[in-house]
Amino acid sequence: MRLLPVSLSLLLGATACVPTLPTGSDARGNQDSDSGTQSQADTGMMQNQMDAGMQADSSVTPDSGQQTMSDSGTMMTPDSGTMMNWPPAAPRPPMGTALNGPTFRTGWQNPHTLPDSINTVGWEDSSFISADGTTLYFGYSRLDFSVLVFEGRLEVQGPERPGHRGIEFDIYTGTINGNQWQVENLAVNANDMNFPEAAQGVDRNQETMAYIRFTDGIGDVYIARKNGGQWMPGQAIQGGVNTNCSEDNPTLSADGNTLWFDSDYEAGGCRGKDRRRLFVSRYQNGNWSAPELVPGGPNTTDQRWQPFVTDDGQWFYWNGEASDCPADACIYRAPKSGNGWGNREVVVVPSGDVVGLGEVSITADGKYFYFTYVSSEGPMRIQLNIGVAEAR
Ligand SMILES: [Ca+2]
Numbered sequence: 476m477r478l479l480p481v482s483l484s485l486l487l488g489a490t491a492c493v494p495t496l497p498t499g500s501d502a503r504g505n506q507d508s509d510s511g512t513q514s515q516a517d518t519g520m521m522q523n524q525m526d527a528g529m530q531a532d533s534s535v536t537p538d539s540g541q542q543t544m545s546d547s548g549t550m551m552t553p554d555s556g557t558m559m560n561w562p563p564a565a566p567r568p569p570m571g572t573a574l575n576g577p578t579f580r581t582g583w584q585n586p587h588t589l590p591d592s593i594n595t596v597g598w599e600d601s602s603f604i605s606a607d608g609t610t611l612y613f614g615y616s617r618l619d620f621s622v623l624v625f626e627g628r629l630e631v632q633g634p635e636r637p638g639h640r641g642i643e644f645d646i647y648t649g650t651i652n653g654n655q656w657q658v659e660n661l662a663v664n665a666n667d668m669n670f671p672e673a674a675q676g677v678d679r680n681q682e683t684m685a686y687i688r689f690t691d692g693i694g695d696v697y698i699a700r701k702n703g704g705q706w707m708p709g710q711a712i713q714g715g716v717n718t719n720c721s722e723d724n725p726t727l728s729a730d731g732n733t734l735w736f737d738s739d740y741e742a743g744g745c746r747g748k749d750r751r752r753l754f755v756s757r758y759q760n761g762n763w764s765a766p767e768l769v770p771g772g773p774n775t776t777d778q779r780w781q782p783f784v785t786d787d788g789q790w791f792y793w794n795g796e797a798s799d800c801p802a803d804a805c806i807y808r809a810p811k812s813g814n815g816w817g818n819r820e821v822v823v824v825p826s827g828d829v830v831g832l833g834e835v836s837i838t839a840d841g842k843y844f845y846f847t848y849v850s851s852e853g854p855m856r857i858q859l860n861i862g863v864a865e866a867r
């Protein structure tokens with residue numbers, strides 16, 4: 476998804492926001508728990524819309540050569556048979572300069588932008604850090620979407636990274652290698668440049684990815700898996716997750732069997748770009764269940780999107796708008812509570828040079844808080860980049 480401004484669909488100028496009825500019956504059967512209040516969508520500031528990711532299952536895969544996890548929270552390395560504690564200590568990421576903003580109300584501090592190898596004058600979006608903190612997944616577009624939105628024309632501004640398909644969003648990884656990020660374009664990206672991909676998230680083992688492919692500006696959730704250590708092209712998720720409305724920002728539980736995402740879907744039509752809600756679907760007996768609204772705190776803000784659940788499953792983070800956020804949108808969280816989630820609290824508020832942020836993800840050890848942020852480059856121009864903050 477996109478962090479900022481306007482959802483991708485809007486950015487692409489498609490008919491994305493035109494409500495269209497999903498074909499067939501209502502796959503979700505959910506009730507509308509919406510508060511009835513409208514979002515602050517008309518403030519003129521673009522809305523964050525980024526992605527999240529899904530997580531695949533952490534089940535043991537002895538033949539993969541990958542590390543496998545036991546239920547005890549330890550991880551076994553097949554090559555050595557040695558056990559390591561989970562979570563591992565996330566590596567300190569190579570950073571760029573200190574950021575003036577945003578303001579953390581809890582948990583983290585010292586926000587920095589990431590260095591030039593990750594951030595460019597193009598648009599970096601959809602930040603998602605792997606649970607072990609070694610690999611940053613992100614979306615990258617060469618287009619300056621603020622020019623598209625405000626001036627209605629295409630302006631390619633970002634550099635052509637190796638392997639990039641077209642000018643729109645592709646999914647990349649940045650892997651920490653000493654004091655550098657190694658950046659790679661992934662095979663999940665379609666060669667057809669009419670189908671941009673972004674908003675990815677992965678499971679704890681980085682064996683399964685949930686991401687969004689946009690068709691005429693409308694997002695659907697796709698699932699990709701690794702084969703021989705390499706990401707393979709994905710397929711649209713089966714079941715009732717995808718509708719004719721705009722699904723976005725999928726994220727997975729550590730075991731990969733729970734999927735959270737946002738959508739403007741509701742029974743009978745689509746709610747529109749600024750009225751998204753958070754949904755959950757579970758993988759059971761080989762199928763993804765009919766999505767339900769996420770219960771509790773997460774769906775209490777007016778706008779809700781970009782879900783992220785911590786590796787231990789104890790906290791639900793999202794981006795939202797409400798009266799307790801002194802900006803257009805804030806990052807919130809809610810603690811696990813029974814089968815749902817408890818009361819919300821504001822975690823981060825845009826401030827200083829950071830006029831908007833979203834796309835939160837956190838390493839399993841809680842040490843590093845990654846986000847995508849928006850900065851202003853003068854009237855009618857904004858820029859998207861990825862930043863990181865450290866635990867206090
Ligand atoms: Ca950028």
Ligand SMILES: [Ca+2]
Nearest residue numbers: 694718720722
């Ligand atoms: Ca859709």
